[in-house]
Amino acid sequence: MRVKTFKGGVHLNYFKEATASKSIEVMPDPEQVILPVSQHLGAPAEVIVAVGDEVKAGQVIAQAKGFVSVPVHASISGKVTAINQMPHPGGKKVTAIVIENDNSGADVFGAKSGLAELTGQQIRELMQAIGLVGMGGAGFPTHVKYQPMEGKRVEAVILNGAECEPYLTCDHRLMVEVPQKVILGLQAMMKAAGAEKAYIGIEVNKPDAIETLTREAASDPRIEVVPLEVKYPQGEEKMLINAITGRVVPSGGLPLDVGVVVNNIATAVALAEGIQEGMPLISRVVTVTGAVKNPRNVRVKLGTSVDKLIDFCGGFTGTPGRIILGGPMTGPAQYRLDIPVIKTTSGVLVQDRGEVKLLEDSPCVRCARCVDVCPYNLMPCFLANAIEAGDLALAEKYGIMDCRECGSCTFVCPARRPIVQDIKAAKAKITAAKNKQKK
Ligand code: SF4
Ligand code: SF4
Incomplete structure (x- = not known):
C-alpha cells in the first residue's frame, strides 16, 4: 500500500481508541433546541418565524441572506418560544431561535430523488436549500464552492477522510457504517462540479474505512481511495491536496486555483441524505469523549445543548477542567455548557481538571522546531517575536495571514x-484594521 503525505507536520498521540470502534448511537430528541442563525461562514440567515409559531422538523425557520449564506431548519417539531441573543460556540452571543419539543415527530422534508434525475445546477441548488456547509469545522457554505467560475475548471473532488485531529472518530464511523452514502454524496459533488475524478484521502490508522470505501467505490472507476500517513495536520485542506495530487495551492489562493474542491465526509453524507431522503441538515454525528462515563459517537439533533449531550454519555467522570468543541488542536475551549451543537460541531472533548495544566511560557531558545514542523513553511518564532514587539506590519511581511492555525508550532x-x-x-486585529479601512 503506497502511503502519501506532505512535508512538515507533527506526530501526536491520537487517543481515538475510546470511540473508534463504537457504532453511532442516536440520541433521543431533546425537549428544547437552540438554533443560532449563524452556523456557517458568510451572512447569518434571516429569521422568518415568530415567537408562538408552530414548526415542524425540516421547516425553514431562517432563510439564507444572499448567496454566501444558507438557511436554518427546525431540527424538531414544536413551538417557537424565544428568539434572542444567546451563547454560541464561537464565543459571542448570536441571534438564536428556541423551539420547545411537542414530541409529535412531525416533519416537512423535501422531495426524495435519485442522483441520475438531478442536473449539476439542481444539485448546487439543493446544497443551499438543505443548508449544507463544511461540517469538518470551517462551515463554509458548500454550494459556493461548486459555483462555476469563469476560467476555472474543477478536475477533481477530494473527500477528506483523514480525521487527523486527536480523539475525533465521527467521520471514521460514517465511513465504516454508511459507505454507500459517502459514495453517493461524492458522486453528487462530482456532478455538481463537472469533475471527472475523485479521491478519498484516509489516514492508515483507519484500515476498516479504507477497506470498506475501496469496496464500495469499486464500481466507479473515477473514484480512488488514497491511504495517507498518520500525521497532523494531514486533513488540512491544502496539505491534503498536496499529499494526494502533488499540487500546491498558492499563497492566498483557493483549492480551485489548482483545479480541486475539497469537502469532508460528514458533508458528503448530509448531501446524500438530502438527495435520497429530502432531509435538510438538522442533525449530525458528534464524538463525545475524554472525561465522560460513556465516550461514544452520537447522532444528535442540531440545537441540542452540550450539557444534555454529555448527560446522554453518562456525565463527567470527575471535575471537568476544560471542554473543547472539536479536536484539541484547533477546537475552541468553552466556558459554559448551555451552548448548542451546531453544523460544525464534530466533537465534545472533556478534559479533567487534573489534565489541564497551566504551563508557564518562557523565552524562545531558538531551537527552530516550530520552523521544521510548520506545513506552510512559515517561521512561527519570527511571527511570535514580531507580535510580541507589537509590529503587526512585520508579522504580515513574515506571512502571518498564510498561517492556517493548525497549532503544530505550539505543540x-x-x-x-x-x-x-x-x-x-494578531490575525483578528489585522483583519479588523483592514475592514475598518475599507469602510
Ligand atoms: S518559538 Fe520556535 S524556535 Fe523558539 S523555542 Fe519555541 S519552537 Fe523553538
Ligand atoms: S505558524 Fe500557523 S500554520 Fe505554521 S505551524 Fe504554526 S499554527 Fe500551523
Whole structure:
C-alpha cells in the first residue's frame, strides 16, 4: 500500500481508541433546541418565524441572506418560544431561535430523488436549500464552492477522510457504517462540479474505512481511495491536496486555483441524505469523549445543548477542567455548557481538571522546531517575536495571514510559547484594521 503525505507536520498521540470502534448511537430528541442563525461562514440567515409559531422538523425557520449564506431548519417539531441573543460556540452571543419539543415527530422534508434525475445546477441548488456547509469545522457554505467560475475548471473532488485531529472518530464511523452514502454524496459533488475524478484521502490508522470505501467505490472507476500517513495536520485542506495530487495551492489562493474542491465526509453524507431522503441538515454525528462515563459517537439533533449531550454519555467522570468543541488542536475551549451543537460541531472533548495544566511560557531558545514542523513553511518564532514587539506590519511581511492555525508550532515548542494563540489574536486585529479601512 503506497502511503502519501506532505512535508512538515507533527506526530501526536491520537487517543481515538475510546470511540473508534463504537457504532453511532442516536440520541433521543431533546425537549428544547437552540438554533443560532449563524452556523456557517458568510451572512447569518434571516429569521422568518415568530415567537408562538408552530414548526415542524425540516421547516425553514431562517432563510439564507444572499448567496454566501444558507438557511436554518427546525431540527424538531414544536413551538417557537424565544428568539434572542444567546451563547454560541464561537464565543459571542448570536441571534438564536428556541423551539420547545411537542414530541409529535412531525416533519416537512423535501422531495426524495435519485442522483441520475438531478442536473449539476439542481444539485448546487439543493446544497443551499438543505443548508449544507463544511461540517469538518470551517462551515463554509458548500454550494459556493461548486459555483462555476469563469476560467476555472474543477478536475477533481477530494473527500477528506483523514480525521487527523486527536480523539475525533465521527467521520471514521460514517465511513465504516454508511459507505454507500459517502459514495453517493461524492458522486453528487462530482456532478455538481463537472469533475471527472475523485479521491478519498484516509489516514492508515483507519484500515476498516479504507477497506470498506475501496469496496464500495469499486464500481466507479473515477473514484480512488488514497491511504495517507498518520500525521497532523494531514486533513488540512491544502496539505491534503498536496499529499494526494502533488499540487500546491498558492499563497492566498483557493483549492480551485489548482483545479480541486475539497469537502469532508460528514458533508458528503448530509448531501446524500438530502438527495435520497429530502432531509435538510438538522442533525449530525458528534464524538463525545475524554472525561465522560460513556465516550461514544452520537447522532444528535442540531440545537441540542452540550450539557444534555454529555448527560446522554453518562456525565463527567470527575471535575471537568476544560471542554473543547472539536479536536484539541484547533477546537475552541468553552466556558459554559448551555451552548448548542451546531453544523460544525464534530466533537465534545472533556478534559479533567487534573489534565489541564497551566504551563508557564518562557523565552524562545531558538531551537527552530516550530520552523521544521510548520506545513506552510512559515517561521512561527519570527511571527511570535514580531507580535510580541507589537509590529503587526512585520508579522504580515513574515506571512502571518498564510498561517492556517493548525497549532503544530505550539505543540512542539519546548518553551511553551503560546504561538498559535498569539497568531490568532494578531490575525483578528489585522483583519479588523483592514475592514475598518475599507469602510
Ligand atoms: S505558524 Fe500557523 S500554520 Fe505554521 S505551524 Fe504554526 S499554527 Fe500551523
Ligand atoms: S519552537 Fe519555541 S523555542 Fe523553538 S524556535 Fe520556535 S518559538 Fe523558539
